[in-house]
Amino acid sequence: MFSKPLLNHTIKSNFKLFGIITCILLLLITVIMSVFVPSTIEDIKNASVGATINPLGDISSLIAFIANQFYGMMAIIFPMIYSIIIGNKLIAGQVDKGSMAYNLSTPTTRTQITSTSALYLIGSLVVMFALIAFIGTSVATIIQPDVIDYGAFLMLTLGCFLLQFAISGIAFFSSCFFNNSSKSLSFGVGMPLAFFALKLVSGMSDKLEFLKYFSLNSLYDTTAIMDGEGYAIKLIVLAAIGVILYVASINVFKKKDLPL
Amino acid sequence: MAALKVEHLTKDYGEGKGIFDVSFEIERGEVFGFLGPNGAGKTTTIRHLLGFSKPQSGKTSILGLNAWVNPKQIQRNLGYLPGEIAFPSDMKGTQFIKYIADMRGLTDMTKANKLIKQFELDCSCDLNRMSKGMKQKIGIVCAFMHNPDVLILDEPTSGLDPLMQSTFIDLIRKEKENGKSILMSSHMFEEVEGTCDRVGMIKGGKLITIVDPKDIRHGQTKTFKIEFVNHIDFDSMIKENFFILEKKSENNQITLDIDDDKINELLLALSNRKVKFISEIKRTLEDYFMKYYEGGNRNV
Secondary structure, three states: OOOHHHHHHHHHHHHHHHHHHHHHHHHHHHHHHHHOOHHHHHHHHHHOOOOOOOOOOOOOOHHHHHHHHHHHHHHHHHHHHHHHHHHHHHHHHHHHHOOHHHHHOOOOOHHHHHHHHHHHHHHHHHHHHHHHHHHHHHHHHHHOOOOOOHHHHHHHHHHHHHHHHHHHHHHHHHHHHOOOHHHHHHHHHHHHHHHHHHHHHHOOOHHHHHHHHHOHHHHOOHHHHHHOOOOHHHHHHHHHHHHHHHHHHHHHHHHOOOOO | OOOEEEEEEEEEEEOOEEEEEEEEEEOOOOEEEEEOOOOOOHHHHHHHHOOOOOOOEEEEEEOOEEOOOOHHHHHOOEEEEOOOOOOOOOOEHHHHHHHHHHHHOOOOOHHHHHHHHHOOOOOOOEHHHOOHHHHHHHHHHHHHOOOOOEEEEEOOOOOOOHHHHHHHHHHHHHHHHOOOEEEEEEOOHHHHHHHOOEEEEEEOOEEEEEEOHHHHHOOOEEEEEEEEOOHHHHHHHHHOOOEEEEEEHHHOEEEEEEEHHHHHHHHHHHHOOOEEEEEEEOOOHHHHHHHHHOOOOOOO
8 A cells, every 4th residue: 555665765855844844833833832921912912902903813812822823824824835845746746757757667556656645745744733732732831831721722733734634635636636747736836825815815804704615724713613612513524625635636646647 | 478568559649649559569588679750659659568658449568467457566577767767856876776676675786786887887976966878877777677577668878878888788688688578769770770689660650660670781772872983974874774862963973772683784884984982881770760751751
């Protein structure tokens, strides 16, 4: 099912980007967990009193700040960039360049190649978010114990992972479907970016709120997670979308003609 | 059982591109040359043999296994050298060879090391900084290192210097002696002429003919280049009933084809004229091929 040498090679050749993205996110969560102690949150809240628009969203508590800022923006964008770049590189990049011919001229099936690549992409996201959860809770426990709702934080992390799982599914499917790296990228970048923009715009005004129904990102409902209800079904849908996309990717790649 | 078999293979990419009803077989221990201009369909055929493309109709098989259905089993006993070599950019030559060996589950590196030595390959530098020739050598090592029974080599000597080309030809001869079956595509005539038992010529996606290079060299018709001392002899010679291929009036030179049984007529005609020199032009596969290549409008 999987190819160990290919997995080792994939881990090695993508380690740099994985490291950079993961470090940025870990640094951000560490800073947030250690800087935004209750008194600071209070100061920010007072400073923005009377302002007509609050660009930071609900920041009345640390967990609200994390939900709106970290899991509303940073932890969406950075892993998305990672998924898109790696997703494209794993299959379409190699087909386009021609180096896929070398993998396929060894006793390795196409399904072994795609499933090993998918395993890497999903696995690296799991590691990324597991590290965020671990470092996030650890820092919070050390600096300001009992301030944060750990359950909500972990659920936000899991939800964000499932969103990234679905997004990486789009990038991976596009990579398996197209033989051409630029086509794969334009679809693999275009879709997640459009979803992100729709979600962003839908939050700006009531008139545009309907746009959220067209965005995959709306399934990751941070407000519902904070409220503690009505989020589970949405997360299950995200997981299902991811699974379907990955299975479809492997099937598409198995049957298509490769210009190698 | 044939080592490699292509049966009525058709893949139509539209606009006349693709391959149409291509059939040939390679016996065990045979070296088969696959000759054709760029875009003739050589690589498309090879793509089907490796299971990269699904035939529209027809079938390709290697060692009795269907290439589209059983690529994994086939690859254990197949060596492939791609026409356009593309390596992952972030590896050194040694790492890449090791990686391919791992992917094959190959632990015995004796043959790989022997090939590295034979081709004077220094594979310690980054793949993307290597010259075309060096990449080609790495490709050769990867194709031969697991000692496969069948080899598919797409333009194997491109990028190699003449010395390495002859090293490569020696390698092919040796593999052939060991009973390996080899398909070698090329657009270079010298390459296939010296090594192949049979040569298939492909043009416009159709296999035009399969020839034995030896038959061509020992053909019944010979070609001569003759230069005359003066223009009068040149003029009168043209009017004689010979099959003249080319004439250069500025240096009184003609090139003609003559059948062996008519050679005396030529000698007789020349005996009345002042000849500066006469030389035979060796027939090569190239001439034979050019007849088909220029063809289309000629007699194909």
